[in-house]
Amino acid sequence: MKDISVFFTVKFMAFSVGLISCFLLHQTFSLPSVLSAAIIGFAGSFIPKYQFVNSHPRTAVYAGAFAGMCTSEVIQNVNELLFVSAMGALLYTAMRQHLNGVGGKLGAIAFSAVALLLLLKGVVS
Template structure:
């Protein structure tokens, strides 16, 4: 039971760190380095493929990096701090893990997860 719980936590943490890395890298590229949005997402996805992950995680960390880069494409006028990007990453990683087996074989899942994570954050920000 304990090992299974730790395996699930490890699985989520890898997804969260990968999603965060993609989100932060893309956001910093277009906000600080003034790289075009699409190019910053493409560079983030390309560089992310060279990060070695253990084989037990499969291709999921790479997909999470790319989904995070989609979320990182949000406008810098909407994001006031890096804590907000962290919260978007937490929402995005949670949605990624929850929908991992739900939309298997359907295109657009990564973009949908990125959109939903930013939209849910902006909705919560507007409410509170």
Template sequence: MLHSKAGWSPVLASASVGLIGSFLPVNSNMRAAIYSGSFAGMCSSELVSNYWEIFGISLIGAVIYLYSLKLFQGFGGKLGTIAFVSVALFYLIKGSII
């Protein structure tokens, strides 16, 4: 929403969320989930039009993240992949409902 409401670039908005999340007093898994969510938030504002849709993408991403905690440890790109898959699944689900 920093992109669509405040006029920030998607990259700046994602980096800001990741930076703020890094200072929260939570464990490293939670920080990773916050940063993955910020990647998912970089999707087009034409796809996401309200907060419920952001919640849907976040829920899909959280489930994928929880199921993949033990998978692909040590491999790069896991958070971006989770963000991509959660947005893609949301897009497919939204398209089949409409």
């Protein structure tokens, strides 16, 4: 259980960094969302590997960057950024043994995390 909580914490922090960085590049500096995600993904590729988490922080940053491609109409405040980060990290942790490979998994995790936010906002309002 301790290993999973450490894994989730690392995922949450990495996903948050990717999400917030991409979102800010896109919203603050008016960079195209694809370019913002590419910049963050490239920067995330330089995160060193650690034995316990292997290359997972790198991929979590990139998945977060995918989620950060949202417009400000979808993610409107810090609480929503944290919610998407938590859902993304939770989904990544739950799927780490499934969906082997990277192709499609990161985008699916990012899409699902943002979709959960939209679903929650729809139910609440």
